[in-house]
Amino acid sequence: MSVEAVSPQSAESSQSVLSISDLKISFSTEDGVVEAVKGIGFDVAPGEILAIVGESGSGKSVTSMSVPGLLPKSAKIAGARKLGDVDLGGMSPKQLRKHRGSDVAMIFQEPMTALNPMYTVGWQIREALRAHQDISKQAADKRAIELLDMVGIPEPARRFKQYPHQLSGGLRQRVVIAMAIACDPKVIIADEPTTALDVTVQAEILALLRKLRDTLNTAIVLITHDMGVVADLADRVVVMYQGEIVEQAPVRELFANPQQDYTKRLLAAVPVLGQRPEGQRLLDTPKANVTESKTDAALRKAHEKLQSRLDDSAPALAIKDLVLEYPGKGRQGKNRAVDNVSLHIDRGEILGLVGESGSGKSTVGRCAIRLLKPTSGTVTIAGTDITTMSHKDLRPMRMYFSIVFQDPASTLDPKMTIGDSIAEPLVLHKILTGKDLDNRVADLLDKVQLSGHYRNRYPHELSGGQRQRVAIARALALDPKLLIADEPTSALDVSVQAKVLDLFLDLQQHLRFACLFISHDLAVVDLLADRVAVMQHGKLVEVGTREQVLHDPQQEYTKRLLSAAPVADPELQAERRRAWEEGRVAPVKD
Numbered sequence: 001m002s003v004e005a006v007s008p009q010s011a012e013s014s015q016s017v018l019s020i021s022d023l024k025i026s027f028s029t030e031d032g033v034v035e036a037v038k039g040i041g042f043d044v045a046p047g048e049i050l051a052i053v054g055e056s057g058s059g060k061s062v063t064s065m066s067v068p069g070l071l072p073k074s075a076k077i078a079g080a081r082k083l084g085d086v087d088l089g090g091m092s093p094k095q096l097r098k099h100r101g102s103d104v105a106m107i108f109q110e111p112m113t114a115l116n117p118m119y120t121v122g123w124q125i126r127e128a129l130r131a132h133q134d135i136s137k138q139a140a141d142k143r144a145i146e147l148l149d150m151v152g153i154p155e156p157a158r159r160f161k162q163y164p165h166q167l168s169g170g171l172r173q174r175v176v177i178a179m180a181i182a183c184d185p186k187v188i189i190a191d192e193p194t195t196a197l198d199v200t201v202q203a204e205i206l207a208l209l210r211k212l213r214d215t216l217n218t219a220i221v222l223i224t225h226d227m228g229v230v231a232d233l234a235d236r237v238v239v240m241y242q243g244e245i246v247e248q249a250p251v252r253e254l255f256a257n258p259q260q261d262y263t264k265r266l267l268a269a270v271p272v273l274g275q276r277p278e279g280q281r282l283l284d285t286p287k288a289n290v291t292e293s294k295t296d297a298a299l300r301k302a303h304e305k306l307q308s309r310l311d312d313s314a315p316a317l318a319i320k321d322l323v324l325e326y327p328g329k330g331r332q333g334k335n336r337a338v339d340n341v342s343l344h345i346d347r348g349e350i351l352g353l354v355g356e357s358g359s360g361k362s363t364v365g366r367c368a369i370r371l372l373k374p375t376s377g378t379v380t381i382a383g384t385d386i387t388t389m390s391h392k393d394l395r396p397m398r399m400y401f402s403i404v405f406q407d408p409a410s411t412l413d414p415k416m417t418i419g420d421s422i423a424e425p426l427v428l429h430k431i432l433t434g435k436d437l438d439n440r441v442a443d444l445l446d447k448v449q450l451s452g453h454y455r456n457r458y459p460h461e462l463s464g465g466q467r468q469r470v471a472i473a474r475a476l477a478l479d480p481k482l483l484i485a486d487e488p489t490s491a492l493d494v495s496v497q498a499k500v501l502d503l504f505l506d507l508q509q510h511l512r513f514a515c516l517f518i519s520h521d522l523a524v525v526d527l528l529a530d531r532v533a534v535m536q537h538g539k540l541v542e543v544g545t546r547e548q549v550l551h552d553p554q555q556e557y558t559k560r561l562l563s564a565a566p567v568a569d570p571e572l573q574a575e576r577r578r579a580w581e582e583g584r585v586a587p588v589k590d
Helices: 060-066 093-099 121-132 137-150 169-180 199-216 227-233 251-256 261-268 294-304 361-368 391-397 418-428 434-447 452-456 464-475 494-511 522-528 546-551 556-564 570-581
Strands: 018-029 032-044 049-053 075-083 104-107 187-191 219-223 236-241 244-250 317-326 335-345 350-355 376-381 401-404 482-486 514-518 531-536 539-545
Touching: 018 060, 032 060, 032 244, 049 060, 049 199, 049 227, 060 075, 060 187, 060 219, 104 169, 121 137, 121 169, 137 169, 169 199, 187 199, 199 219, 199 227, 199 556, 199 570, 219 227, 227 251, 227 570, 236 251, 236 261, 244 251, 244 261, 251 570, 261 494, 294 434, 317 361, 335 350, 335 361, 335 376, 335 514, 335 539, 350 361, 350 522, 361 401, 361 482, 361 514, 401 464, 418 434, 418 452, 418 464, 434 452, 434 464, 464 494, 494 522, 514 522, 522 546, 531 546, 531 556, 539 546, 539 556, 556 570
Parallel strands: 049 219, 049 236, 104 187, 187 219, 350 514, 350 531, 401 482, 482 514
Antiparallel strands: 018 032, 018 075, 236 244, 317 335, 317 376, 531 539
């Protein structure tokens, strides 16, 4: 792809709270030196929200992490990085530590890896406060509970005592945001701050960031692939591609009149509610006649061994009266995460499951493939009840279904190469070996838009979006007939997301697998799903066809979800934000 580079801006403005000039960052790898950032520059003024957008691997997260000095020792950094008049370039790690939290704070993309699993979330916020402020333990505890409440966490005093694994992905992200704003920093670097959040909580978090900007004059550098969030929050946008800035402009100017072809393609890839033709799938072409390969034959034979246990006429997944309760502590009663849920997915059907964080969506998905054992109710896979099945009997059934988790950093083994992670299901089920296994891994990497040289890298050497593509490749390794997709595109930039969504539908047409697609992105669900189910507080509140639920919702909760979803149009989004704040149903299109 050919793009015209834009000359870096001067970083000499005394008005800037953050200035970056001629920044170059490179890493030494087995394949040689990789230039991640190639001489970029921009300024951020007090109270300004600057969005940096671009594909995974474009250098946007590397740029942001260079400011507080969070890159690994293998990184070589050149150029100027200034916080106001303070030059960060020559500082030691000890000197940089004084500025982290108090002057510049990070909101990380993956909360499960940003939080320490050994300590309660309250302890972690308290220690962040006490590291930078002369404050007693009691005062810090009180402030931590206030911060949890500020970022919209229900029952903050109770959540204060919980560990990260006891919170949903959205709640964990809100804890990370609470830690970032604890010391009222001058600059907040928000690296995908709403990736794990449902649309209503996302709207609240964006409103919170906007309030911080307005009341504290805090500058915010927003790293994101969500162009709806950019349209809703940003004042100015920097577009990056392969380590260079290719375009930067005020947000309304960029959306209304993008100058570079790459920017135009980026905006064109954004999914929009209502863009899918009525009654049609995204891909609706006849199945191509393809000669069966050796790998295809091996996978087919492996699946045929399960046929005696399966009923081809039964739904791929049937859940009836599902209840899952977590035990409470002390005098606390049991926490009912899923409350009497019943749903089914026919073969070849995609059911979209939406709702707020903590509504029980992911719990239903995990119960569906027995990663969690239900308290009561039944889970049936192709006519076979797996609710009480032993682990030994369940093991061969795991060829039939697979899952893509929300957080790839915590699901990929950090000690295994990417190639070994993708090959693992094929090795465990003894499907392929040797050259055939290598060819299958190469084919899966190609399908998720990753080149073959990634197979020898480790998860920490990949961006968040690249790790998610690896997780998708691994989930598809056995050609499953039922796929549980738990926020599978949440970490992907819009251009790669469009390719992965095409891949999902293409593979589904070829393999005819059923899919429970769990997502907070209503536009993506609108693009993919045949039917949609809406969850609130562990219960199903609305179920119907895509057209019924997303375009003519009957429940107020569903209408509220649709109103909170941001759109990639600054003027329309401003109108939608006003409607959402006033409790009105927001317009979807002009």
